[in-house]
Amino acid sequence: MYFDSLGAILHMDGHGSYVWSAYLITLIVLAMLLLVPRRRQRRILQQLDGELRRRQGTPMALDEES
Amino acid sequence: MHPVRKQRLLLVLFIVLFSSAAIGLVTYALRGNINLFFPPAEVAAGMAPPGQPIRVGGMVAEGSVRRSEDSLLVRFDLTDFQASVPVEYEGILPDLFDEGQGAVASGRLNARGVLEATEVLAKHDENYMPPEVADALEKSGYDHKGNKQ
Amino acid sequence: MWTFFHKLGSPPWLYSISGTILRWLLPITLVALAAGIVWGLLFTAPDFRQGNSYRIIYIHVPAAVVALAGYYVMAIAGAISLIWKMKMADVAMKACAPIGAALTFIALVTGSIWGKPTWGTWWVWDARITSMLILLFLYLGVVALYEAYDNKEAAGKACAVLSLVGMVNIPIIYKSVDWWYSLHQPASIKFTGESSIDPSMLYPLLLMISAFYALFTCCLLMNMRAELLEREARTNWVQRLAKQEGRS
Structure with a gap:
């Protein structure tokens, strides 16, 4: 490793704030890219499941849907 | 089809x-219009309009940097090895600014043919290497581009 | 051959196979990203001229490269959607746009942060940077255009045309540093001849570029899956899926 201590890693010879802010912003955006579609998928399935369970009271409705 | x-x-x-x-x-x-950039050769040939904001880019000529004692005023020459343009700048220069390195100065040409710069940026090339490799190249007589000195 | 394309056009088939792919591609992507970042941040030497600020290269270049490649994916999907009226291609095109926008944003922001300690400025209107900004506007334009139409088919057509019109921007971005005097330096990774980046620094960079390609693929598939579920909500296969997984 090219750094002696955690302090050296954070400081990066004076360039620490540049390097770390760039990496942090990137990781936040990448995390959003991965999490947003997953959340959307879950939400759609949950909503649909809720809808179907509510409609189970009227058995005719399901046949009409398909 | x-x-x-x-x-x-x-x-x-x-x-x-x-x-x-x-x-x-x-x-x-x-x-x-996109460029609005003049190499020193064109400035020396009079192709750059005086008094208008332009950019001049080239290499900072070796031995040309003179800093003032009591202010941030700096004088240096930009060269493309065909001609040289004197530049005056008051302000903090980028860390990578150095003699023998690339730079781009934006400003206006005054009557004496000096570029009064409002901004000086350092330009670096596409070579990346560890310091040890650069040192070894220098010792064996090459510059970091791999050209024999 | 045609049966493959036919299958490709089937939403339940694509949903199922993308699920299988993601199950192994997503962990690989995350491991590759983590390994590449740790390698680049801690286990490579600082640059002889730029010092530690050059370490931004390990996120800036991969984001930019994949942002460019992703645009072609989006434009070609748009073309297929226009020519063959293939709905799946339309879904793919819509899925690409936000990912491309995010990657272009990362490239611009990390580039700006890198520019301050090296060039001495947060921003400059040089050819490379300006054309990358145009790329961001194109991606955001596709995202916005989709929302502007109520009719999905008309929206798809408009977005496909916009993607195709913007295709010329990609070679412009790539060649901008060679055609015009720009502050941004030329490419370090050369496909013919020797690269001007030391091997010890090149290998983690190649790993990160591969990781970002894998990431794009994962996000594309995930976006497509969500979009398919929404569009096909009234069908049997989605409703069966909802009953199976809705409560998880």
């Missing part, structure tokens, strides 16, 4: 080619 689909394919190709040609022509026509 299905005739309707063939028609659509031709439409797609037309869209791509036409837009590329249109944008390409506009870009080509405006190339002088």
Whole structure:
């Protein structure tokens, strides 16, 4: 490793704030890219499941849907 | 191929080619304005308009940097090895600014042919290497681009 | 051959196979990203001229490279959607746009942060940077255009045309540093001849570029899956899925 201590890693010879802010912003955006579609998928399935369970009271409705 | 689909394919190709040609022509026509950049040779030849904001880029000539004692005023020459342009700048220079390195100065040419710069940026090339490799190259007589000194 | 394309056009088939792919591609992507970042940040030497600020290269270049490649994916999907009226291609095109926008944003922001300690400025209107900004506007334009139409088919057509018109921007971005005097330096990774970046620094960079390609693929598939579920909500296969997984 090219750094002696955690302090050296954070400081990066004076360039620490540049390097770390760039990496942090990137990781936040990448995390959003991965999490947003997953959340959307879950939400759609949950909503649909809720809808179907509510409609189970009227058995005719399901046949009409398909 | 299905005739309707063939028609659509031709439409797609037309869209791509036409837009590329249109944008390409506009870009080509405006190339002088996009650049607004003058190499020192053109400045020396009088092609740069005095008094207007322009950019001059080249290498900071070796031995040309003179800093003032009591202010941030710096004088240096930008060269492209065909001609030299004197530059005056008051302010903090970028860390990478150095003699023998690339730089771009923006400002106005005054009556004496000196570029009064409002901004000086350092330009670096595409070479990346560890310091040890650079040292080894220097010791064996090469610059970091691999050219013999 | 045609049966493959036919299958590709089937939403339940694509949903199922993308699920299988993601199950192994997503962990690999995350491991590759983590390994590449740790390698680049801690286990490579600082640059002889730029010092530690050059370490931003390990996120800036991969984001930019994949942002460019992703645009072609989006434009070609748009073309297929226009020519063959293939709905799946339309879904793919819509899925690409936000990912491309995010990657272009990362490239611009990390580039700006890198520019301050090296060039001495947060921003400059040189050819490379300006054309990358245009790329961001194109991606955002596709995202916005989709929302502007109520009719999905009309929206798809408009977005496909916009993607195709913007295709010329990609070679412009790539060649901008060679055609015009720009502050941004030329490419370090050369496909013919020797690269001007030391091997010890090149290898983690190649790993990160591969990781970002894998990431793009994962996000594309995930976006497509969500979009398919929404569009096909009234069908049997989605409703069966909802009953199976809705409560998880």
